[in-house]
Amino acid sequence: MCGIVGYFGKEQATSILVEGLSKLEYRGYDSAGVAVLNDDGKIVVDKCKGRLANLENKLDENPIHGFIGIGHTRWATHGEPSDLNSHPHSNAKGTISVVHNGIIENYIKLREWLMEKGYTFKSETDTEVIPNLIDFYYNGDLLEAVMKTVEKLEGSYALGVVSSEEPDKLIAVRKDSPLIVGVGKGEYFIASDIPAILNHTREVYLLEDKEFVVMDKNGVTILNSNKEKVEKEIYHVTWNADAAEKGGYAHFMLKEIHEQPKAIKDTMTSRIMKNHSIKLDDITITKDQINNIDKIYIVACGTAYHAGVVGKYAIERLARIPVEVDVASEFRYRDPIMNERTLMIVVSQSGETADTLAVLREAKKQNARVIAVTNVVGSTVSREADDVLYTWAGPEIAVASTKAYVTQLIAMYIIALFFAENKNTLSKEELEAIKDEMLLLPEKAKELLENNDKVKTFAEDNYTNRDMFFLGRGLDYAVAMEGSLKLKEISYIHSEAYPAGELKHGPIALIEKGTAVIALATQENLFEKMVSNIKEVKTRGAKVMAFAMEGHKEIEKTVDSAIYIPRTIELLAPVLSVIPLQLLSYYTSIAKGCDVDKPRNLAKSVTVE
């Protein structure tokens, strides 16, 4: 999820590159760098770990002069965020530099092949094979060398390449990673996304896979893999920069909700495979250690805590280990009992939440083993935990967490299955059946996103309500808590989540004519009981929107509006049922005219107690 830019023109390249990168920081921001061809035709690289501001400070102290250059802002995948792993990457002689967004899947093989030929490597990245392959193939024609190189690459890439061998040129190419070309007056740009260049031009070429871009004194030329010129139409950008960063969506939250099918898929990739055991590269806990665990704690804050509640159900049901789940700010002060047979799982999108971090440290002090589930490579929790399971949601910008939550759920299921496999608590058939269903989730999530009219209508009819209640039983209660948090966060409507069976012990006193109630009824074994609870609130005048699995049409007789989620096994239902709840809070917030992406009083990363 990195961002790349390139500039070829008559202005100083560095400031244009840095400005472009600032518009791409949403794609990742753990390190940044530039490579510029200086006035002597040599490549000067400056790059460092951390936010773009760090790079800007370095460049202020040591400016680079030159009119052609490439830049990168990184969201680490291969190798932790560090100065060395930052892009651009270069060949040993420093004559070829490359920025890359994507993943080179066969980089280990390529690296070994290059090492046999005497090449050496400095970083842990997949990218570093690219400048070295270009070096290997370079024979007086940079374009030819880049073309031969991409023939060898498997995976995804958007590349910007400069070389001191041909200092009046910039070459770019893409496959399965975004890249556009900006056309100004006597100046040209490449970028991962349009906002990076909108201050300079609104005329762009949208590149297809394996189209090669050559910028030189003749202007910009686009060629196919046979070196034939491709005639392309200029696309004139009419939207403003702010909207473009959201990829055409009105808000980051909506964009991130729609990114969930991909995020779910990415988080499962290479971990969940048909007829293969669960593969967790970054987890070193052994079978013996798993069998020695007598207690698991899952501790987190806010939305991540809600993912933990689902995790408790999943681990207890599949791996038969007792799990306690708690919010970090409470857990840390309740004198918890832990020892070497305790496993602590901390869940944190940002990996920087102060309370969660304090729990992690307390667990380590008491000799518990710690697994971190986090979305940010190189974050503090990932560095301090014994093991890390990354969620591959990509950078989440909206303050209200959506895609991070569903990937945290996937991480919980993966851990539960991994333990079940190691403890032999499930038969091979049972394990395979759950994995099969998991692999279908991205498609089912996509399906749900295509049908949200009823949710929008309910939001538009109820946004003036003072209160809203979310009810559910079992896993539906866990999702109800998340739905309620989302609604209060971004629409400022008072909302509460209750276990539906608990209602009659007090909260039902709050239900009156017109009270909006969201009822989750996706758990087959609790369906009839849930319908009875819905009747209890309907009798008292509540307006009810219910969520049930496809096929439960009978619920329509009891409720005002029914939403069906694609059929899956009960255990996995939260991944799907949360999606319409996210949309409900989104549309309610819009109807109320609230600031969806930056709700009042909140921050994305809570690094204070």
Ligand code: F6R
């Ligand atoms: C809610 C939300 C917060 C976070 C919480 C923990 O939408 O985003 O409740 O979930 O602050 O943050 P992380 O996961 O970064 O530790």
